[in-house]
Amino acid sequence: MVFVNSRAVAPEAVRPPTLGAVDLDFDHDIELVLAFLNTCDAEKGTETLDDHDQWQQWCTDRGFEAVPAVEAAREIRDSMRNAVSYGARPPELATTAWPVQVRLRRGIPVLTGVDALGTVLVAATRLVHTGHWDRIKICPAEGCLWAFYDRSRNRSRTWCSMRVCGNREKARSWRERHTTSA
Numbered sequence: 605m606v607f608v609n610s611r612a613v614a615p616e617a618v619r620p621p622t623l624g625a626v627d628l629d630f631d632h633d634i635e636l637v638l639a640f641l642n643t644c645d646a647e648k649g650t651e652t653l654d655d656h657d658q659w660q661q662w663c664t665d666r667g668f669e670a671v672p673a674v675e676a677a678r679e680i681r682d683s684m685r686n687a688v689s690y691g692a693r694p695p696e697l698a699t700t701a702w703p704v705q706v707r708l709r710r711g712i713p714v715l716t717g718v719d720a721l722g723t724v725l726v727a728a729t730r731l732v733h734t735g736h737w738d739r740i741k742i743c744p745a746e747g748c749l750w751a752f753y754d755r756s757r758n759r760s761r762t763w764c765s766m767r768v769c770g771n772r773e774k775a776r777s778w779r780e781r782h783t784t785s786a
Contacts, residue, residue, distance in 0.1 A: 630736055633727035634753050636666070637740065640724045641685055641751035643677075653678040663720040670719035676702075677721055684728065685751065689742045745769035 643652035643662060652658045659674040680702070702725050703718045715730075717723030731737040739754040743764035750769075754761040763770040 630731070630734065633730050634736060634740075636724060636727045637684075637731060638751050638753060639666070640681060641688070641740070641742075643681060644685075644749075646747055646749040653681060666720070668720035668723065672719050672721045680721060680725070685742060688737075688740045688751065743769050745773055 639662075643659075644650070652662050653674050656674045659677060660671050663671045702722050704722045704726055705716050705718060706713050707716050708714070715726045717726045728737065731740070736753075739759060741752060741754050741761070743750045743752060743762075745763055748764060748769050750764040752761075752764040763773065
């Protein structure tokens, strides 16, 4: 019996890495998705998506020309926030599809957004498909609810800031334990 090394007979073609060839910037995607998720700020009591002019300004500040309806943006934002919240199940949306385009960049198909909301959804889709989505979390601290990206090695971060929200929650918990025992 004769064994043949298949690599010696037919060497593999050297292919450039696909992700590097299209210059995907995951940090940009993360920042864009977080900025969108944080258009509501529980601590300050502000809501960008309550007013079309504020939503338009948010889009303009990020270089988007096409601005979709604020109602659709709020519906999608709330559903995405529910999806990353602890144990929350988002309801099915009335608007289940959003227009995006597939363009060739250096011969590789790449999703691109048609407008501001489409661009946010494309960024979120890339995060889902690359495993980054699971690191987006909502701070469970009462009165905060800030979306943040968990950069900890074991994905165990709970609060947006250990110095602020984490410290408050731990101090509150300590006071509750010691008040009830006295």
